[in-house]
Amino acid sequence: MGKAKVRKQKQGNGAGLFAMAAHMIAMGAKRKPLLLLIFPLLMMGIGLATTGNTFIKQYFFESVEGLVKGNEQVSVVLIYGAVTAMFPVLLYMLRQLSNFVMVAFFRTAEGFMGKELNEKAARIDPLVYEDNRFLDQINKAYMGLQSVGDVVVSMIVLVLNQSVYIISMAVYLFNVKPALLIIFCISFVPNIIGTVVRKRMYAKMEHQAAPYRRRYEYFEKCICSREYVKETRLWRSEGFFKKMYRKNLRECTRLDWQTSKHVLFIELGLRCLTLTGYVGTIVMLFYFMSKGEVGVGVFAAIFTSLDQLFSRINELFDVQIGAIGRSYGKAQNFFDFLNLPERQGQLEEPLKREIIELKKVSFTYPGSDRPALENINLTVRKGETIAIVGVNGSGKSTLTRLLTGLYLPASGELLIDGKHVSEISPKALYRNVSAVFQRYQSYKMTVAENVKISETGKEGTADGAGNMAVEDSLEKADFPTDSEKLSEGLDTMLGKDFGGIDLSGGQWQRLAIARGLYRAHDMIVLDEPTAAIDPLEEADIYRKFAEISRDKTAFIVTHRLGSAQIADRIIVMDSGHIVDMGTHEELMRREGRYREMYHAQAKWYA
Numbered sequence: 001m002g003k004a005k006v007r008k009q010k011q012g013n014g015a016g017l018f019a020m021a022a023h024m025i026a027m028g029a030k031r032k033p034l035l036l037l038i039f040p041l042l043m044m045g046i047g048l049a050t051t052g053n054t055f056i057k058q059y060f061f062e063s064v065e066g067l068v069k070g071n072e073q074v075s076v077v078l079i080y081g082a083v084t085a086m087f088p089v090l091l092y093m094l095r096q097l098s099n100f101v102m103v104a105f106f107r108t109a110e111g112f113m114g115k116e117l118n119e120k121a122a123r124i125d126p127l128v129y130e131d132n133r134f135l136d137q138i139n140k141a142y143m144g145l146q147s148v149g150d151v152v153v154s155m156i157v158l159v160l161n162q163s164v165y166i167i168s169m170a171v172y173l174f175n176v177k178p179a180l181l182i183i184f185c186i187s188f189v190p191n192i193i194g195t196v197v198r199k200r201m202y203a204k205m206e207h208q209a210a211p212y213r214r215r216y217e218y219f220e221k222c223i224c225s226r227e228y229v230k231e232t233r234l235w236r237s238e239g240f241f242k243k244m245y246r247k248n249l250r251e252c253t254r255l256d257w258q259t260s261k262h263v264l265f266i267e268l269g270l271r272c273l274t275l276t277g278y279v280g281t282i283v284m285l286f287y288f289m290s291k292g293e294v295g296v297g298v299f300a301a302i303f304t305s306l307d308q309l310f311s312r313i314n315e316l317f318d319v320q321i322g323a324i325g326r327s328y329g330k331a332q333n334f335f336d337f338l339n340l341p342e343r344q345g346q347l348e349e350p351l352k353r354e355i356i357e358l359k360k361v362s363f364t365y366p367g368s369d370r371p372a373l374e375n376i377n378l379t380v381r382k383g384e385t386i387a388i389v390g391v392n393g394s395g396k397s398t399l400t401r402l403l404t405g406l407y408l409p410a411s412g413e414l415l416i417d418g419k420h421v422s423e424i425s426p427k428a429l430y431r432n433v434s435a436v437f438q439r440y441q442s443y444k445m446t447v448a449e450n451v452k453i454s455e456t457g458k459e460g461t462a463d464g465a466g467n468m469a470v471e472d473s474l475e476k477a478d479f480p481t482d483s484e485k486l487s488e489g490l491d492t493m494l495g496k497d498f499g500g501i502d503l504s505g506g507q508w509q510r511l512a513i514a515r516g517l518y519r520a521h522d523m524i525v526l527d528e529p530t531a532a533i534d535p536l537e538e539a540d541i542y543r544k545f546a547e548i549s550r551d552k553t554a555f556i557v558t559h560r561l562g563s564a565q566i567a568d569r570i571i572v573m574d575s576g577h578i579v580d581m582g583t584h585e586e587l588m589r590r591e592g593r594y595r596e597m598y599h600a601q602a603k604w605y606a
């Protein structure tokens with residue numbers, strides 16, 4: 001059902017065939033405008049020349065006929081003979097040239113479209129990434145790029161080459177004898193039926209086989225993928241998974257084989273029909289020739305060209321129309337992706353962030369029916385350190401994502417220095433903002449690179465608003481740089497993937513904090529990047545953090561209240577609401593959730 005929904009949406013705003021071609025051609029013409037002039041001429045020329053081949057053969061056979069009858073010179077026959085013999089070779093060379101030009105042109109176009117995708121991916125509203133349906137779309141868009149190429153190239157070959165050839169042949173046949181054209185047209189029928197039937201049967205098969213395919217792909221993963229391998233080995237469950245894998249694979253193969261068999265029989269039947277058309281044309285030609293209505297030369301020319309004509313018609317359906325049918329849907333994904341929503345904010349001037357105000361702000365995740373934040377009112381002034389506390393799922397992370405401007409409120413107002421956040425350009429919005437997210441990344445790069453990634457433009461720029469050196473950031477985050485594990489110091493490679501060393505969870509977290517500190521910022525968020533660090537150490541890190549953030553706006557999210565005490569103000573959250581707010585002392589005086597939680601956790605700090 002979900003599938004049907006997505007498909008419907010695709011057809012709604014998708015690009016048509018011609019829009020697709022226009023887009024890709026425009027991309028290619030950016031760098032290779034000359035080729036755009038050359039390849040259509042080449043392709044149409046080749047189409048016409050292929051029909052010309054039949055003409056030349058006609059003249060040749062007529063001259064031979066003349067020679068036999070004694071009214072043509074040998075030299076003329078030889079010239080026609082030479083041209084007739086050379087023509088296919090020349091055509092072949094031209095075709096190679098045109099292929100080369102096409103490839104050059106469309107490779108360029110594909111390159112630009114890849115760039116287009118990457119740039120788009122960087123501009124998409126981050127909230128889109130929270131929506132599973134869209135995540136799927138993003139992957140598909142990258143696969144779709146290839147399909148756009150398939151569709152457009154097939155279309156161009158179809159329109160500029162195959163059609164030109166087939167239509168000019170039709171005109172030729174019509175001129176010879178209109179009746180020939182009828183037989184010629186009938187020969188399309190089996191191809192049309194074949195294309196439709198094949199598509200239907202394979203679609204039906206795909207529908208039946210899909211669940212089995214998903215299952216066997218899953219079991220395959222259980223046997224050999226990294227996340228499963230430890231359990232699979234320990235439990236010795238390979239045998240079971242292999243059995244399940246084979247069972248589902250067998251069902252898929254069976255369905256495929258069955259369909260292929262049916263399609264084959266239908267194709268054979270249809271080919272008999274084509275054969276009838278083929279033979280019919282020859283018989284008809286022969287009949288006209290015997291009545292003297294068609295010359296021997298024409299008969300011979302058509303007779304020797306029919307093979308080519310029929311195989312080109314087949315190719316048109318099997319190759320070009322086939323490719324368009326197969327790839328059109330996938331190609332749509334590329335254009336759907338380019339249409340994903342982006343931030344509209346235009347205000348470019350740097351923000352001072354003197355005051356951030358949330359007024360009756362609510363927020364709901366895409367695909368969720370319960371708001372993650374409801375009716376939030378909060379004013380934050382520059383330089384404040386604010387702790388956000390509350391149980392899991394109470395909305396702490398979501399609140400920080402709004403405060404940084406990553407997500408926009410669904411209702412209510414979020415104002416920075418009096419400006420609506422939706423009107424501020426992303427560049428201005430994220431400038432001088434740093435954050436360490438709950439699910440931070442562990443980059444497979446060196447220690448130093450893992451820190452510097454937060455501010456890639458920093459090197460070489462001398463200004464740096466309170467910039468810290470890499471070493472300082474690591475020190476402030478209590479990352480043990482003198483550990484003997486780091487054989488090459490800060491240039492030690494991390495992560496197993498590229499032959500580096502692995503760190504413990506706590507060390508990765510400290511590294512992530514160092515990264516957050518390294519980025520030039522006047523506002524920073526630490527969203528519980530400390531789960532793998534014990535409570536006392538966390539409190540220590542946060543204390544240091546508060547020191548270096550004294551003149552900056554800082555948000556620390558924690559469910560450990562011992563760490564929250566360093567804050568100027570503590571916000572207590574519950575089920576998407578701010579339920580209390582104040583200093584540690586104020587909150588402790590009140591009979592409320594904060595005091596309850598504090599006492600429950602007191603033993604951690606004993």
Ligand code: ADP
Nearest residue numbers: 130365368372391392393394395396397398399
């Ligand atoms: P906290 O950080 O306090 O643990 P969050 O802000 O992460 O809480 O989550 C608040 C609420 O929003 C929770 O009910 C959670 O289930 C929901 N939520 C968080 N992320 C998503 C998401 N990507 N899609 C849908 N719901 C989400």
Ligand code: MG
Nearest residue numbers: 396397398438
């Ligand atoms: Mg959270």
